[in-house]
Amino acid sequence: MASKRIAQSAVNWAALAERVPESQKIMLSSFKSKSDNYLRRVLANPEAPPKIDWAFYKSRIALPSMVDTFQKQYEALKVPYPADNYSSQVDDQAQKASAKIKDFVKESNSRIEAAQAEVAKINALLPYSEMTMEEFYEAHPEHAISAANPTAWPHHPEDQKAAENVEHH
Incomplete structure (x- = not known):
């Protein structure tokens, strides 16, 4: 019976409180209480039920055989501890979630590396204020003004849409 008893709360309330949004802190504190x-x-109850002094009852009751019968029935009584049907399911879900988390971390780390490479590439560029048109074209050919990608003055995207409408009419 001692192995079935929970001696303390298995919930890490501080870690849980960090994850709960501010709007739900009151509900969390109510649940915690x-x-x-x-x-x-x-924990106020004893771990084992108190022992019955059968000899005391045999000495006080006129029919000791009745006390013997009660004693046999009491000792034969076994209250079954509920079967644990859910721990294996929870463990399976935890393993699946752990695998998903590891995959997510791996994918996130690869995205972080790609983003850091892009940041390093951008940091290696000359500042736009110091670039020539040729250097801008080499750095961003898809955005540069060229013979293959002509634009009308003042070369802003919103003005280009108006210029396209004028040319087609």
């Missing part, structure tokens, strides 16, 4: 009250009531 209910959980603490439940744990306090469980």
Whole structure:
């Protein structure tokens, strides 16, 4: 029976409180107080039921055979501990979630490396204020003004849409 008893709360309330949004902090504190009250009531009870002094009852009751019968029935009584049907399911879900988390971390690390490479590439460029038109074309050929990509003055994207409408009419 001792292995079945929970000696303390298995919930890390501080870690849980960090993840709960501000709008739900009141509900978390209410839940924590209910959980603490439940744990306090469980721990207030003894781990094992008190022992019955059968000899005391045999000496006081006129029919000792009745006490013997009660004693046999009491000792034969076994209250079954509920079967644990869900721990294996929870463990399976935790393993699946752990695998997904590892994949997500791996993918995130590759995205971080790609982003850091892009940042390093951008940091290696000359500042736009110091670039010539040729250097800008080499750095960003898709955005540069060229014979293959002509634009109308003042070369802003919103003005280009108006220029396209004028040319087609």
